[in-house]
Amino acid sequence: MSVFSHQNAVMFQHCDPAGIVFYPRYFEMINAVVETFFDRAVGWSFAQMHSVERVGVPMGRIAVDFHAASRLGDVLDWTLEVTRLGGASCDLEIRGACGREARLTVTGTLVLVDLDRMTSLRWPRERRANLQRYMEGAA
Amino acid sequence: MSVFSHQNAVMFQHCDPAGIVFYPRYFEMINAVVETFFDRAVGWSFAQMHSVERVGVPMGRIAVDFHAASRLGDVLDWTLEVTRLGGASCDLEIRGACGREARLTVTGTLVLVDLDRMTSLRWPRERRANLQRYMEGAA
Amino acid sequence: MSVFSHQNAVMFQHCDPAGIVFYPRYFEMINAVVETFFDRAVGWSFAQMHSVERVGVPMGRIAVDFHAASRLGDVLDWTLEVTRLGGASCDLEIRGACGREARLTVTGTLVLVDLDRMTSLRWPRERRANLQRYMEGAA
Amino acid sequence: MSVFSHQNAVMFQHCDPAGIVFYPRYFEMINAVVETFFDRAVGWSFAQMHSVERVGVPMGRIAVDFHAASRLGDVLDWTLEVTRLGGASCDLEIRGACGREARLTVTGTLVLVDLDRMTSLRWPRERRANLQRYMEGAA
Numbered sequence: 001m002s003v004f005s006h007q008n009a010v011m012f013q014h015c016d017p018a019g020i021v022f023y024p025r026y027f028e029m030i031n032a033v034v035e036t037f038f039d040r041a042v043g044w045s046f047a048q049m050h051s052v053e054r055v056g057v058p059m060g061r062i063a064v065d066f067h068a069a070s071r072l073g074d075v076l077d078w079t080l081e082v083t084r085l086g087g088a089s090c091d092l093e094i095r096g097a098c099g100r101e102a103r104l105t106v107t108g109t110l111v112l113v114d115l116d117r118m119t120s121l122r123w124p125r126e127r128r129a130n131l132q133r134y135m136e137g138a139a
Numbered sequence: 140m141s142v143f144s145h146q147n148a149v150m151f152q153h154c155d156p157a158g159i160v161f162y163p164r165y166f167e168m169i170n171a172v173v174e175t176f177f178d179r180a181v182g183w184s185f186a187q188m189h190s191v192e193r194v195g196v197p198m199g200r201i202a203v204d205f206h207a208a209s210r211l212g213d214v215l216d217w218t219l220e221v222t223r224l225g226g227a228s229c230d231l232e233i234r235g236a237c238g239r240e241a242r243l244t245v246t247g248t249l250v251l252v253d254l255d256r257m258t259s260l261r262w263p264r265e266r267r268a269n270l271q272r273y274m275e276g277a278a
Numbered sequence: 279m280s281v282f283s284h285q286n287a288v289m290f291q292h293c294d295p296a297g298i299v300f301y302p303r304y305f306e307m308i309n310a311v312v313e314t315f316f317d318r319a320v321g322w323s324f325a326q327m328h329s330v331e332r333v334g335v336p337m338g339r340i341a342v343d344f345h346a347a348s349r350l351g352d353v354l355d356w357t358l359e360v361t362r363l364g365g366a367s368c369d370l371e372i373r374g375a376c377g378r379e380a381r382l383t384v385t386g387t388l389v390l391v392d393l394d395r396m397t398s399l400r401w402p403r404e405r406r407a408n409l410q411r412y413m414e415g416a417a
Numbered sequence: 418m419s420v421f422s423h424q425n426a427v428m429f430q431h432c433d434p435a436g437i438v439f440y441p442r443y444f445e446m447i448n449a450v451v452e453t454f455f456d457r458a459v460g461w462s463f464a465q466m467h468s469v470e471r472v473g474v475p476m477g478r479i480a481v482d483f484h485a486a487s488r489l490g491d492v493l494d495w496t497l498e499v500t501r502l503g504g505a506s507c508d509l510e511i512r513g514a515c516g517r518e519a520r521l522t523v524t525g526t527l528v529l530v531d532l533d534r535m536t537s538l539r540w541p542r543e544r545r546a547n548l549q550r551y552m553e554g555a556a
Contacts, residue, residue, distance in 0.1 A: 012294060012452050012463050013302065013445045017189050017350060018254045019295045019468060023198050024170060027163035028430045035429050046429050047490030050156050051436060059162050063202035069257060072295060073464030115157045118208060151313050151324050152306045155429060156436045156489060158329060163430065167291050174290050185290050186351030190297060211434060212325030295467050296532050301476050302444035309441060328434050337440050341480035347535060393435050396486060 002133050004037045004080040010070050020069040026096070030062075030106055033078045033094055042130045054115045060089065062108040067101075074098045082135040088112050088120040090131055141272050143176045143219040149209050159208040165235070169201075169245055172217045172233055181269045193254045199228065201247040206240075213237045221274040227251050227259040229270055280411050282315045282358040288348050298347040304374070308340075308384055311356045311372055320408045332393045338367065340386040345379075352376045360413040366390050366398040368409055419550050421454045421497040427487050437486040443513070447479075447523055450495045450511055459547045471532045477506065479525040484518075491515045499552040505529050505537040507548055 008029055016022035038057065039045040049055050070076060076096050084091035094106040112121045123131065147168055155161035177196065178184040188194050209215060215235050223230035233245040251260045262270065286307055294300035316335065317323040327333050348354060354374050362369035372384040390399045401409065425446055433439035455474065456462040466472050487493060493513050501508035511523040529538045540548065 011449055012467075013300065013448055015295045016290060017293045017295065017297045018195050018197075020197075022170075022291065023201070024163055024166035024291065027166050031161075031163060031430055032428055045490055047488070050429075051489060056157050058157075058159075058208070059205060061202070061204050062162070063200070065200050066198060069197070071464070072468060073462055150310055151328075151433060152309055152439065152441065154434045156432045156434065158434045161430065170291055171289055184351055186349070189290075190350060210325070211329060212323055296473050296475075298475075300448075301479070302441055302448060305441035305444050309439075334435050336435075336437075336486070337483060339480070339482050340440070341478070343478050344476060347475070 001081075001136055002041070004041050004134055006033050006036050006078040006080070008032065008076055008078070010072055010074040010076060012072060014070075015072050020071055023064075023066065026064070026066075026104060027062075029076070029078075029096070030064075030094060030108075033080055034092070034110070037080050037134075041134060042127055044127055044130075050115070055121060056113055056115050057090075057110045058113060060109045060111045062106065065105045066103070067105070068103055070096075070098060070103050076103065080134065082131050083107070085123075085128065085131055085135055087122050090123075140220075140275055141180070143180050143273055145172050145175050145217040145219070147171065147215055147217070149211055149213040149215060151211060153209075154211050159210055162203075162205065165203070165205075165243060166201075168215070168217075168235070169203075169233060169247075172219055173231070173249070176219050176273075180273060181266055183266055183269075189254070194260060195252055195254050196229075196249045197252060199248045199250045201245065204244045205242070206244070207242055209235075209237060209242050215242065219273065221270050222246070224262075224267065224270055224274055226261050229262075279359075279414055280319070282319050282412055284311050284314050284356040284358070286310065286354055286356070288350055288352040288354060290350060292348075293350050298349055301342075301344065304342070304344075304382060305340075307354070307356075307374070308342075308372060308386075311358055312370070312388070315358050315412075319412060320405055322405055322408075328393070333399060334391055334393050335368075335388045336391060338387045338389045340384065343383045344381070345383070346381055348374075348376060348381050354381065358412065360409050361385070363401075363406065363409055363413055365400050368401075418498075418553055419458070421458050421551055423450050423453050423495040423497070425449065425493055425495070427489055427491040427493060429489060431487075432489050437488055440481075440483065443481070443483075443521060444479075446493070446495075446513070447481075447511060447525075450497055451509070451527070454497050454551075458551060459544055461544055461547075467532070472538060473530055473532050474507075474527045475530060477526045477528045479523065482522045483520070484522070485520055487513075487515060487520050493520065497551065499548050500524075502540075502545065502548055502552055504539050507540075 014021045014025040080094045089111045092108050096103045153160045153164040174185050219233045222232050228250045231247050235242045292299045292303040358372045361371050367389045370386050374382045431438045431442040452463050497511045506528045509525050513521045
């Protein structure tokens with residue numbers, strides 16, 4: 001089993017008048033983690049998906065626990081694991097930390113959809129195999 | 140019991156290359172619903188809270204179910220109810236719909252915090268009474 | 279000659295750690311002014327333009343002078359005038375103020391484009407007539 | 418003379434329903450270029466400036482020419498030069514390109530301000546010397 005990891009700095013654009021990350025900006029970061037995961041780990045860039053194949057992976061459900069605030073200049077370490085792989089969907093667990101301090105834990109369900117019909121699609125065999133490598137219990 | 144309601148149009152800035160609302164933008168809308176609720180229903184504007192009293196109401200947890208996509212030009216009707224009122228926290232249920240179609244359901248927990256110390260604070264009595272009016276079962 | 283006007287409140291999502299509007303957020307507001315102008319004054323909603331007719335009005339050039347900072351809770355009054363109307367383009371002057379205090383002055387050039395070919399298009403006659411009403415010197 | 422360079426990918430969050438970068442998102446990128454320049458080239462991080470020294474470098478004026486659209490997956494190469502260095506201000510020229518194609522040219526004026534008083538401040542001697550290295554004609 002592999003764990004996908006990614007990193008980003010907390011920039012000025014992410015912070016609110018309290019000097020901490022404004023939580024909607026975390027969802028942009030979470031989307032960037034997923035986008036980078038699909039690009040690098042699954043081998044399926046969002047450009048290829050959206051612009052060429054006309055498919056997307058919108059979130060059907062997302063839940064986030066915020067454990068501690070993040071501040072300007074913090075470097076966030078993200079990990080992503082696949083916790084369930086359905087025919088047309090995929091559950092993810094994404095964790096954000098700064099050093100040894102947990103900042104947020106995300107659970108979400110992605111669905112593969114045909115963007116023109118907005119109907120779900122089964123994972124192509126090769127993409128599915130790539131996703132499976134990031135699932136706990138995977139060989 | 141009162142239900143707080145609010146409305147916003149889906150603007151160009153909210154939409155992604157698939158022509159639907161990019162989900163991090165929903166969280167900006169959700170924050171605006173909460174900010175407007177505090178201003179109009181609780182009588183406690185974010186300007187007063189942040190700039191004068193140095194308190195805030197960050198989300199401790201948020202979960203969202205996305206039922207159907209929203210498109211450019213849709214008008215979203217939001218409702219907000221208080222589902223639990225703790226000493227220093229508050230559970231909310233927020234629903235977004237377009238016409239008769241449910242678009243998303245949000246459950247979240249806000250915590251009242253002292254922004255300088257980042258410690259939780261008990262709701263002031265009058266603010267608490269205002270929040271209570273939006274709680275199910277309230278007289 | 280008509281002047282188009284529009285209003286928005288400075289919300290939490292617009293403000294930076296200094297407690298003032300983060301300037302990229304002004305461009306979202308400016309875009310919303312233009313989008314609302316096209317919808318209400320020109321009679322051509324962005325939904326109609328983008329989703330149905332596959333045309334858009336991207337900025338070719340924009341320049342902004344920031345006169346004074348805006349803060350959480352400020353209400354911004356916007357005005358928009360057409361200063362030049364070309365065959366496929368249009369110069370705008372947009373001013374944002376809070377009460378009697380000027381906050382920013384924007385000059386920009388929009389171009390009407392075919393989104394599929396990314397080539398410029400001449401203004402349709404009726405749309406052009408509507409734009410002209412907001413031009414100085416117009417009858 | 419040194420030219421500061423920086424790079425970022427066009428991510429899903431930057432793109433609009435036309436599939437191209439939504440121009441307010443360019444200003445977030447421009448701000449990130451400036452923020453990274455101050456951190457790495459001037460040796461003055463925004464965290465240090467804002468959270469510790471209570472100073473900032475807001476834009477007083479910014480003008481952007483958009484030469485060609487950027488799409489999902491494009492990698493943007495940014496360069497930044499100082500074109501004028503005043504007592505409390507600084508003119509910048511920032512260029513964004515993708516491969517050999519120019520995408521946008523930015524000219525802007527930053528002002529060093531005391532965040533608590535919102536008054537301008539003279540550049541500290543060492544910071545000024547660092548800025549000067551990125552000015553044309555500098556030794």
